[in-house]
Amino acid sequence: MEKYVGKSVFRGIAIGRISIYEKNQQQVKRVRVTDTEAEKERYAKASEMALSDLSDLYEKAVKEVGEANAGIFGFHQTMIQDDDFIDSINSIIETQQVNAEYAIAMTADNFAQMFSAMNDDYMSGRVADVKDVGERLISILSGKKNASVSGDESVIVVAEDLAPSETVQMDKDMVISFVTTQGSVNSHTAILSRTMGIPSLIDTDFIITKELDGKLGIVDGNSGVFIVDPDDIIIEKYKTLLNEELEKKQLLLSLKGKETVTVDGKKIRLYANIGNSKDLAQVLANDAAGIGLFRSEFVYLEKDRFPTEEEQLAVYKAVLETMAGKPVIIRTLDIGADKQCDYFEMEHEENPAMGCRAIRICLSRPEIFKTQLRALYRASAYGNLAIMYPMITSVREINRIREMENEVKRELKSQGIEIGNPATGIMIETPAAVMISDELAKLVDFFSIGTNDLTQYTLAIDRQNSKLDTFYDSHHPAVLKMIKLVVDNAHEAGIWAGICGELAGDTSLTHEFIAMGVDELSVSPGLVLPVRKQILDSRACN
């Protein structure tokens, strides 16, 4: 048994036979030609064929891996048609009186060299693209077909590195993993394996030998390990893990793309919570219908000074664009209590959970709040944004927020900056907000109940204090009654109410929440599908 370490580009387990992918080593010989015009003509014809192959590949890739990933073949076409690329090849043919194959290989090497000299991970990843284009042209000229994976057994494909066209030409149903000894996280093997959702390793520390071919291998994408010739105990261990994953995947497949609707036909907004733009991939992968809670404080927590309006705009805009028209609810700065930031220079408090936090900081330090509001309103032009304010306890706070919103909107308009028309809602996470939710509902577009704080304030139990665990009941009837009251008051005023706290993802309560009339549940991405499963057999009306 041998164990190797690589960089994982997608999590998961794969067990199967190893298949070594050997490129057709294009032995490009330098041959002198006398008729350079004829040689240029050969090259031009190959170029045309390559372009037509690439448009076929593009179509295939769009179907298999989506338009965004297929775009790489558009880039390949552009390279083949690029004047610099063409001129270089023709000039080598002419001045050195050599064959087209050699001229292409030289040119591809030179351009690849340029990318690898840029000292940039992304551009280094493009070296493979240039070489791929060169090899495509050469194999057309030499009349050879590219190597491909075929057969009827699922295999772990092992290679030094794989070009995008090589991965697309493979029979995907047979490939359960890629293991490469080179490559970067930006390489197309990495991107495609993520899109295909198969565990893969790159930059793995072993040397490919012929003996590996056909041996049993295990790829552990969770810890970045590649095991060759595993012993029985290891095989058993991984088979169990694999089965667990398969069950999860099965659930995913059966629930993905399904509308989240109750037995009696009520559509539920099932959204995901995110605390970081890196979580976005998980939101999409788990098929959430939107983002129900975007914790904007991470934008502040990862800086050592206040993030500027432009910096915030870039983050919000990217999220909105990635979500492409799906709702994105961004919660304004919720700092204080357990989330602290040095540069805010907050005074020490005896009881931070009940201290200067969230909207209280924003309203007492309007310059900080205004920057965020400006960034949010500007971002609202790029997607379906809603703004949500945390820790509300009174009508007065909402009135003050409205004044600031109006001020920001006026300013932006007078500067000629385009803004959208975002919905605005509030978190219901204090008992005070629950009790006056009838009044608050008239002033806002939606409610989202933050059950973590609401439970702690209602039960007067500090959740960080483990000694109080025996007194703590996350399903306390007081909290459940409050949720019911909030939902009723929301509906009375014609707005929707959801839950974005931890309780939202508690599948033992989903039926009860839906029966109460809850319209939205926002949960961590991994819980979207399990919650959807519950909703699908729940009833909104008793």
Add this chain to the structure above:
Amino acid sequence: MKEFNHVIADPEGVHARPATELVKLAKNYQSSISIIFDGRVGDCKRVFTIMALGIKCGNTVTFAFDGDDEDAAMEAFTDFVATKL
């Protein structure tokens, strides 16, 4: 000769896809169209010259247009970069 500045908003900078789209768009016009960054000039009709500039998110670049249809080209580029770059 016309020009305008643009701050790159795409988090990945001018990577393969936008570079490809820039070339496609530029080839619709007779005018010469340049992308200028950090004192270096790329030709918007030549993909390698664009990518060689190594433009990242947050960089300010200048697009310059020179030729008979420079007005139309500038308008098309302004629209393109506002939403795609």
